[in-house]
Amino acid sequence: MTDFPGAPSGPSTGSRLRVLAAMSGGVDSAVAAARAAEAGHEVTGVHLALSSNPQSFRTGARGCCTLEDSRDARRAADVIGIPFYVWDLAERFREDVIDDFVAEYAAGRTPNPCLRCNEKIKFAALLDKAVALGFDAVCTGHYARIVDLPGGGRELHRAVDPAKDQSYVLGVLDAEQLAHSLFPLGDTTKEEIRVEAERRGLAVAKKPDSHDICFIADGDTQKFLAQHLGTAAGDIVDADGTKLGEHDGAYGFTIGQRKGLRIGRPAADGKPRYVLDISPVTNTVTVGPAEGLDVLGLTAIRPRWCGAAPVGEGRYTAQLRAHGEEVPVTAEAAGGELRVRLERPVRGIAPGQAVVLYDGTRVVGSATISATERRDTAKI
Template identity: 60%
Template sequence: MKVLAAMSGGVDSAVAAARAVEAGHEVVGVHLALSRMPGTLRTGARGCCTIEDSMDAQRAANIIGIPYYVWDFSERFKLDVVDDFIAEYTAGRTPNPCMRCNERIKFAALLEKALALGFDAVATGHYANIVTDADGNTELHRAAAWAKDQSYVLGVLTAEQLAHSMFPLGATPSKAEVRAEAAERGFSVANKPDSHDICFIPDGNTRGWLADKVGAEPGAVLDRTGAVIGTHDGALAFTVGQRKGISVGFPTNDGKPRFVLEIRPKTNEVVVGPRAALDIAEIAGSKFTWAGLPPAHPDLAFDCEVQIRAHADPVPAVAQVVPLADADGVPDGAVELKIIPNEPLNGVAPGQTAVVYVGTRVLGQCTIDRTVSAVPVDLVAESQAAVRA
């Protein structure tokens, strides 16, 4: 096959490209320039896609002996990932830019261009496996090394995208083996630190970055009863589950700390409550996709596992596609994927991605629109009215 290897400048994508060549494919390497003003050097392990990363990718391609190009995807990245990130936070949701990047850049924009140029597949350094069933249908599965498994961030891929994707590292037992292989091949990136955090916020200061982009206005901090118990300097600086940085002007009735439960951007309010209120009994999202064949009857409840973060443990659950209703309870023709975990999920926020598994297989995913707390409001314990009086 003719394969386009996406080379980020890291050790994983370099080894993946080399393995694709050894598997007998005709491989071309490409590095995606995602910023018009990339930093010249990385800061430790923060960020990616810098000039240094591009040079690291080129050195690896030269050793492998494959053609290498840099493609400018900066405008598409800004529109589909950065602007989306800002819009989601502005709407009070907690987005996952890595999911959007995989969905809209690496396996949409890049794959579309690759197919248009005559390539059969795009290869990346993700740790995941693609399995073809007896009928020729593609499925996405967890990697052999669960500690490095990245199937969660690939849960947005469709059957058509999986049919043109390749993950040469999926069966590798450990990251240490990949680094050892890179060293044997003479790659300078063999011991390069993994990138982490948000690539377009390399200093890790998401709060400051958002304040610079969209501004920050003081507002009220409320408890779950609606009582004002403090103030904040900008609602967008908070995320669900956060404890630090909450300014409450007087002690809570139970003397326990409060956590962010909800952000209301329209009213610039932050709702806080006890830790127990972070437990979520139900999540749902209308933006859902299937990674391969969908369930035979998705409108009937089916057993699965749900994972809400890249490195979270999967939780047994029951999922079902259900109709949405208007304010009067009348179905409006739309549907959502509703997921009820067997045990409460903790600190889930709208905007996060819930990936559904059946065994090792990624069945599909949804962007969470709503959550239902497992803990009802305790008017006595949570109200601050008596304290304030």
């Protein structure tokens, strides 16, 4: 295997690598590609066409992968002075990300499509193709750091900018994928990246960041799911099973949701009610008080480790949402599962979400939550 750069946050000038830079058309990936080229690597830019029928333009900060984004990526590659290609991965993206997203909601779970895209597209389909074509590494604009260990191997760490850290959605990467990954932006703040982009003459310097789910450009997840799953009337009930209202599809709700419940009668105590459970089998949505959302423990499946799997029970911190805070936990991997005890309750954690374990700033690994334990010890 080719020797990889020793700098913890991106390419170094030591070894000259053949690098495939994934360029979304945004400022982060453009600067990442520019830094890799400036470090002396042989860089080729590639834009992933992930939509079969891309829109011509973005709507503000919503969506991505439009024709406008492709053109922005090409212009950035021209300024950097690197070859540029567009690769059509729309069918793979539909199968591995969009279809998975719909199926998870249909099953009453809450998926993270960005995490799935990193696992299945950017660091599987793209990386596999890159390696097959003779590239040494894939470079992206993610905010995270890679630390090369003196004795060999690599570790994934949080970015220095906590507001932009994206290590949570990279927790699915295994040791082999990390060996072929470059994240040049991990030691930089977003403000510094925009200043650098302007200095480099990149037209995307002030382009808004993409938000929400990239394949739902208007941000209306419920409408998107209704188009794919249709309507299916069901009941909204309280914890005792008393019917409080009706819905058009259980998939339109998420654990912890408060607004849009369409409950006719107020709670006896006058307090707001939240979604506590979603049952696709009975097409029932259960609501109750906020205290019913307190999670004390969880079980997660399909663990993926950013290195060697941990042995025995250990103390870590866990992040349970893409922009959530860290929580002290005790965790143990056994029998293909990860069992986690939270040192303090956390509200609104749902099956389908990812739990990512950290040891300090180091990412230990990730797993998909399959069940949660509430205060009453009921598994949801």
